[in-house]
Amino acid sequence: MTKKVLLRKKYNDQYWRLLLSILFCLIYVNANSQGKYFGYSYLPVLPPNNGQIIQPGLAGTYTGIDDDVLIVAGGANFPDKLPWEGGIKTYYDDIFILKKKANDTVQWEIASTKMPYSAGYGGAISTIKGLLCFGGNTSNTTISNSWFIDYIPETGKVEINQGPDLPIPLTNFAFAQVDNTIYVAGGISDFGGASTSSFYRLSLEGDRANHWEILPSWDGDPRAFSVGVGQSNGLDNCFYLFSGRNIGPQGDWKVLGDAHVYNPSTKKWEIISDGADKEIKVMAGTAFPLGASTIIFPSGSDGNLAIEEMGIRKRIEHLESRLLSGDDVGTMLQLSKTKLTDLLNDHPGFGNKIYGFNTISHEFYEFDELSQTGQVTTTAVTWGRDIVVPTGEIRPGVRTPKILKIMINKDAKHLGIVDMLVIGLYFLTLAWMGYFFSKRQKSTEDYFKGGGRIPWWAAGLSIFGTALSAITFMAVPAKTFATDWSYFMLNMTIFLVAPIIVFWFIPFFRRLNVTTAYEFLESRFNLTIRLLGSLSFILFQIGRMGVVMFLPSIALNVVTGIDIYVCIFLMGVVSMIYTIYGGIEAVIWTDVVQVIVLLGGAILSLVLIVISIDGGISGILEMATANDKFNLIDLKLSLKQPTVWVMLLGGVFANITTYGSDQTMVQRYLTTKTQKEAQKSVWTNAILTIPATLIFFFAGTTLFAFFKNYPNQLNPTFENND
Structure with missing residues (x-):
């Protein structure tokens, strides 16, 4: 073999070894986890109050966290007899502290400091000044006072400081x-x-x-x-x-x-x-x-x-x-x-x-x-990653000294091995496209402009796919699910901008015969202005790509359990592989594939949701209308809300900036054979925007209807609606 052939073989081997490593990383996860969202256990029981032999439990305690210790203070119980047997309700002023030890165990202590009152049934909120306790009642009166229980880690002691009084005495609120x-x-x-x-x-x-x-x-x-x-x-x-x-x-x-x-x-x-x-x-x-x-x-x-x-x-x-x-x-x-x-x-x-x-x-x-x-008659508090529900009443007159701990399992449900294989093969397909088109790169013209070989419809799909990012696929349905269609008009402004791009910007850039949008700045002004324009574009794209990479990483993290930073790394590596090796031609054709996958996935989701809801589309429309989910145009004269004026004004200027000067768009205008084809690609993008916007906004509405019909199917641990 010649040296050139050997180098090519070595390059191919390294290329596929890298891709197979990525596939292995995707599959090598706990992909079959189908556990429960909550796990339950009990912390050590509450010790007896001062002067008591046993602890029957307390109701109405002031409970919270301060400096990573659990505080349970005050409260009341019937220590001798049940109330219908003549038992007398007793209130306490003891302060119990549950501390974490170095060996991952916990231990109760009773503070030498007492509360200002033997009281219970008030409120308690953790603050930077300590646990703020307010209101409640003693054995014969309702109180309006408040006080801070401040745990001092250095000494292990508790200090009591006065807080602001309630407007009136109040309890059981x-x-x-x-x-x-x-x-x-x-x-x-x-x-x-x-x-x-x-x-x-x-x-x-x-x-x-x-x-x-x-x-x-x-x-x-x-x-x-x-x-x-x-x-x-x-x-x-x-x-x-x-x-x-x-x-x-x-x-x-x-x-x-x-x-x-x-x-x-x-x-x-x-x-x-x-x-x-x-x-x-x-x-x-x-x-x-x-x-x-x-x-x-x-x-x-x-x-x-x-x-x-x-x-x-x-x-x-x-x-x-x-x-x-x-x-x-x-x-x-x-x-x-x-x-x-x-x-x-x-x-x-x-x-x-x-x-x-x-x-x-x-x-x-x-x-x-x-x-x-x-x-x-108790308070659930967050302690670290867990929820703690201390003591309380379990039936009339009867308390429990138990301390329930609820462990939140955010990895309760993951995809299966078959799902992971599909994702891995999809990544491999994208990377293979980079390898395929790398063999067609003979010059700078090929690498940056695709040699003018790109058909107008592919360029149009690529322009559309560039705008159709994870922000569209995840954030738009999430926003519609949580609110309404107020942002719909933002996408429709493309029709106000498309004529400007088609009849002014595209002829301008095609006449210049440039490789990047910023070459004009150097010829019109100087190198410094060109570098400034390029730098501003790069900084903007770094910010935008951060969001674009983060959103699908959230999805991958949720459904696979792979660490979110690993997800970002894997997607970044695959994207760089086909971009670096395949040039703009690989980027455009992978965009075409991804548009088909994204729109196809959204449409499939809509079909599956519609057939799962009684009444189908009419049932969804009726439910969404009843819950004001189709609010589309807000004519209020306000710039603080997503009114139609904000959408139109913001949309027009945002789209002119994106389609008129963004290198990711301008570069695609230059990949077609003729100016006319470049113009057709812009119209392709504009026309596709209508059904795509309807699909993704309606996806959010159908998700609302679905989770209203099947509320227990929504993962409650999701930290954002995306």
């Missing part, structure tokens, strides 16, 4: 942190009194950090024992308020099944459910946000047995009043008391179902279940 603000809703102000419609907020930064603000309340019943949680609605971080108990002035009460959301950006409440068509009963429960748009309820009472208990108690009161009047109802009274005792003793607990709520679809659904009954 819902609370949550949204961004840097704490919200408090509902509760009871007078000890043993009625529910309120209180709604307050406390900023944790700036001038407002020292006092609570009074805000307008929701449009619904007053409530106590409700659940509050902060989560995104797909656009803004909001405060969500669920369920609760409306206690009247005379002590009568009803369980609430409604839900409301307060948006700090718009400063308005919205009714999610009035409780009639869709009940969300999680009274006295706890919740935590998960992922981009999910709220998880690990506990909560539906109130059914509580309503039965209240009915029996009313009957007992009625019979006792008759007995005092001389009626012979002693037997009936005794039977009613026995029935009440049996109901309480045989209470099965507050249920073991874990529920989920999606803040975009507004669907409330059964998510999982615990092996034991859930814990109410």
Whole structure:
């Protein structure tokens, strides 16, 4: 063999060895993981309070994290007897601290410092100043005070510092942190009194950090024992308020099944459910946000047995009043008391179902279940990567000292080996195209302009494919899924720009006979201006390609389990291989393949979703219309929202910049044989934009309909809607 042939053989061997290594990396992952999203275990049980021998558990504790230790403070229980046996409710001021040890174990300690009150049923939020505890009640009064429990890691001690008082004494309220603000809703102000419609907020930064603000309340019943949680609605971080108990002035009460959301950006409440068509009963429960748009309820009472208990108690009161009047109802009274005792003793607990709520679809659904009954009148807190639900009430009058730990499994579901092979073979195909076209590179003209061999339709598909990136494929449906069609008009501005490109820019660049768009800058001005233009293009593309590479890497990471940095590296290497070896000709033909794959995949997704939903397309349209998903044109005169004016103005200038001066576009204009073919390629891109935009926007709408029909199919651990 000649030296040239040997070098070619060595080059080919290295080329395919690299590609096969990439394929092996893709397949060599845990591709068959189909586990559960949650794992469950228990931390060491809560130790006894000072002066106690055993710990029966506490309800209404002030719970949170400070300097990576779990703090459980205050709370109440019945240490001797159950309440219907004459037991007296006891409140505590002890502060328990659960510390992580060097050997990955944890250990409880009781702080020598006490809380200012023996109290419970207030709120607690972790802040930079310590765990802020606010409100609650003692054995005979409701309190408005707040205080910081500040754990000092250097000494292992606890300090108590005063915080801003609530506007009124308040207990049994819902609370949550949204961004840097704490919200408090509902509760009871007078000890043993009625529910309120209180709604307050406390900023944790700036001038407002020292006092609570009074805000307008929701449009619904007053409530106590409700659940509050902060989560995104797909656009803004909001405060969500669920369920609760409306206690009247005379002590009568009803369980609430409604839900409301307060948006700090718009400063308005919205009714999610009035409780009639869709009940969300999680009274006295706890919740935590998960992922981009999910709220998880690990506990909560539906109130059914509580309503039965209240009915029996009313009957007992009625019979006792008759007995005092001389009626012979002693037997009936005794039977009613026995029935009440049996109901309480045989209470099965507050249920073991874990529920989920999606803040975009507004669907409330059964998510999982615990092996034991859930814990109410407690607070779920995030500790590291896990969720901790300490102690709490498991049935009326009965607490548990157990500390539930929920482990979040973000790698619960991955693709199978066959799927991985398909992805690997696709990567190999793209890389092979680079190898194939590398043999046609004979000159600079071939490498940068494809030798003028590119047909107009391929150039047009390549222009379209350059604009059709992962941003289109993932971010557009995600945005439409979370919001509506407000951004639709942005893509339609291509028809305002296409004539300018076709009749002005393309003839201009073709006459110059340049290789890059920036050669003109040197001939018109000087080398410095050309280099400045080239540098600005490169910097822009670095930023854009960062997003374009990151989005599909998110998808690959989620469905394969491969580290996201490895995904970026693999895609970058494959892209560089076929680009470096094959030149613009390989790039254009791989663009053609990828356009077919992207559009085909989107269309296939639409078909699969449509056939899975009752009513098909008409059912999807009806559901989307009912949820205002087709909002298209906003005529408000505002530059802060995606109004039609913002879309038109921004779209026109963005498209002129992209199609008129971006090297990725201009280079494709120069690959066709004639100017007329280059112009046809631009019109091809413009025409394809209409169906493509409809496909990807409708994909987001159909995803909304799908996950509204099948809410438990949405991975709740996704950290963004892309």
